[in-house]
Every structure is written in structure tokens, then in C-alpha cells.
Amino acid sequence: MATFPEKIYELVRQIPKGSLATYGQLALLAGSPRAARIVGAAMYRAPAGLPCHRVIYSNGSLCCDQAFGGKAIQRQMLEEEGITFLPDGRANLKEHLWPGPEKAENPERLF
DSSP, X not given: OOOHHHHHHHHHHHOOTXXXXXXXXXXXXXXXXXXXXXXXXXXXXXXXXXXXXXXXXXXXXXOOTTSTTSHHHHHHHHHHTTOOBOTTSOBOHHHHBOOOHHXXXXXXXXX
């Protein structure tokens, strides 16, 4: 049986370019809807090559300054994938929120 961080890493691997997920969304999809902070801790320890830059706060804000070399670098990485931003600097979640693995395959299902 996979550990909670392993479940999170598998979900993050599935987020396609041009899409975003939130910490809370990943916690919900992994079966622990109130564990957004634990998702953040898992992202801090994530294996190299995982597209952690696609995981953001629920209000569209980018990660803390310690990750990715700073918010400007995370934003640049996301813009290179086609992510758009609102005038206040938050990512446009209405446009780019990943529906999750099941909903992406079966649009009628909610996650």
C-alpha cells in the first residue's frame, strides 16, 4: 500500500503541462481532504524531476520563496507551459485547474 507522500507524488506526475493543482485538491484526491499542509511538506521533499511547480495555493498564489529559487522562477516555468496570470499576480485557476485523474478520463465524474 502506498504511503500518503507516494500517493501525492503519483498525482503530481499526472498533472499535464498547462494545468495546475492545489495543495488541498491533491490532499482530497489522495484521500485526506484536510491534509493540504502535509501535501506541502511532501512537495518540499519531492523527488527530482517531479513537476512540483504545477502545485499552488488554493487562491492561485505561487509557492513560498524557498522553492524553485523564488516565485519569479516558478512563474516563469508556468508561463513557459502556457499558464496565464491574473492582474494581481495569481495564476488563473479558472482556466488552468486540473480536474484530477478520474475526471480527466471521465468528465462526468467529480473528484
